[in-house]
Amino acid sequence: MQSSPVAGNRSHPLRAAVVGLGLIGGSLLRALAAGGHDVTGFDADPRTRELARAAGHRVADSVTDAVRGAEVTALAVPLQFLPQVLPQLAGHDGLVTDVTSVKGPVRELAAAHGLRRFVGGHPMAGKETSGFAASDPDLFSGCAWVLCLEPETDLGDWLALARLYTELGARVVPVTAVEHDTAVAQISHVPHLFAAALAGQLAGHPLAAALAAGSFRDGTRVAATRAELIAAMCGGNVDAVRGELRSLIGVLREMSDLLDSDDPVTALVPALRTAGDLRRSWPATPGEAEELTASVGSLLELGRSGGWVTAVHDGEVLAMRPGSDRKAS
CATH class of the missing domain: 3.40.50.720 (NAD(P)-binding Rossmann-like Domain)
Known part of the structure; x- marks a missing residue:
């Protein structure tokens, strides 16, 4: 040492x-x-x-x-x-x-x-x-x-x-720096961009704004961060953010495909159950x-x-x- x-x-x-x-x-x-x-x-x-x-x-x-x-x-x-x-x-x-x-x-x-x-x-x-x-x-x-x-x-x-x-x-x-940048793109930087996209749903939709409640609030909280700060962290980590954003878009496309199936309710359950299990098990117990x-x-x-x-x-x-x-x- x-x-x-x-x-x-x-x-x-x-x-x-x-x-x-x-x-x-x-x-x-x-x-x-x-x-x-x-x-x-x-x-x-x-x-x-x-x-x-x-x-x-x-x-x-x-x-x-x-x-x-x-x-x-x-x-x-x-x-x-x-x-x-x-x-x-x-x-x-x-x-x-x-x-x-x-x-x-x-x-x-x-x-x-x-x-x-x-x-x-x-x-x-x-x-x-x-x-x-x-x-x-x-x-x-x-x-x-x-x-x-x-x-x-x-x-x-x-x-x-x-x-x-x-x-x-x-x-x-x-x-390492590389490991950090990949991980924060997954759990911080891309979520900020996703929250911004969700918050944008309010534009021109007053009824949606009136009905928005807990799920919208929780999903868009970080969109209230100063735009300059979000842009700086995403732009500074552009390679990792681009890759993880494309990965997320791919997952959303898969969900869209499930909605196009003959039985969208049954088709969605496995993906949603897996996500739910992961969320309920986070954060890990020491x-x-x-x-x-x-x-x-x-x-x-x-x-x-x-x-x-x-x-x-x-x-x-x-x-x-x-x-x-x-x-x-």
């Missing part, structure tokens, strides 16, 4: 920086502060900086000032703004991570800008509202937080972040806790099996895998 200045027991609060104070960055700033860490924030928007200061947080007036001396820096800016932020980290010796919803392009940017120590990350947490005013220090409690393990990743740095985020209440999931060898191979195998890290202490990794005792009904 490679060493890290922030690995091992934390004998003092970490010096941390959060660049970008929207929903995720603002929540991380607040969560780190609540956890006793010495954290400084920065946001390009002066009004956001003032909001964070008014909430009692230390906020710098530049990226350079925010990250000076930081042991851990979290980049919480949209993908399209990372090329403007990364040059300001030139020569920075601290551990850098991010919270961007697509990981392949961020990995490439980090390499292109010569970041010395970088671990890609993505907390699977959010709301349909945005901005620092919507931030919540408890946002990450119980959420899955992806931390990427690549050939160039320093394992000590990875473990340090895993420990930090599990202390915030998150379940840390180790995967299985038995286990102690895991801290190696890239064992950690990636854990993530690929749907498992997660629950705690890290002195290099000891405690993990959980999905249980198999839940019965579909």
Whole structure:
């Protein structure tokens, strides 16, 4: 295992920086502060900086000032703004991570800008509202937080972040950037596009809008997310999103074909029953806790099996895998 200045027991609060104070960055700033860490924030928007200061947080007036001396820096800016932020980290010796919803392009940017120590990350947490005013220090409690393990990743740095985020209440999931981008296209990015298509059914149909209830509300909730955010995450993950969107369209076409059968009710039942069983069995119940060898191979195998890290202490990794005792009904 490679060493890290922030690995091992934390004998003092970490010096941390959060660049970008929207929903995720603002929540991380607040969560780190609540956890006793010495954290400084920065946001390009002066009004956001003032909001964070008014909430009692230390906020710098530049990226350079925010990250000076930081042991851990979290980049919480949209993908399209990372090329403007990364040059300001030139020569920075601290551990850098991010919270961007697509990981392949961020990995490439980090390499292109010569970041010395970088671990890609993505907390699977959010709301349909945005901005620092919507931030919540408890946002990450119980959420899955992806931390990427690549050939160039320093394992000590990875473990340090895993420990930090599990202390915030998150379940840390180790995967590669490619695996992450495919998975989030399936369960986040394409669902946002599908929700937008469903919400579009309201246009010019006032009766439908008057009758819409629970199924419409639940199926379209994320369509209320800012359009720029949805476009950025889907456009930044275009290859995976295109492939998964075409796959979903294929499934819908199959359902359309079932409706054309002589007995559409009977024809639809098997597909709908399978989908129902899958939904009722999600989320998976936790299985038995286990102690895991801290190696890239064992950690990636854990993530690929749907498992997660629950705690890290002195290099000891405690993990959980999905249980198999839940019965579909």
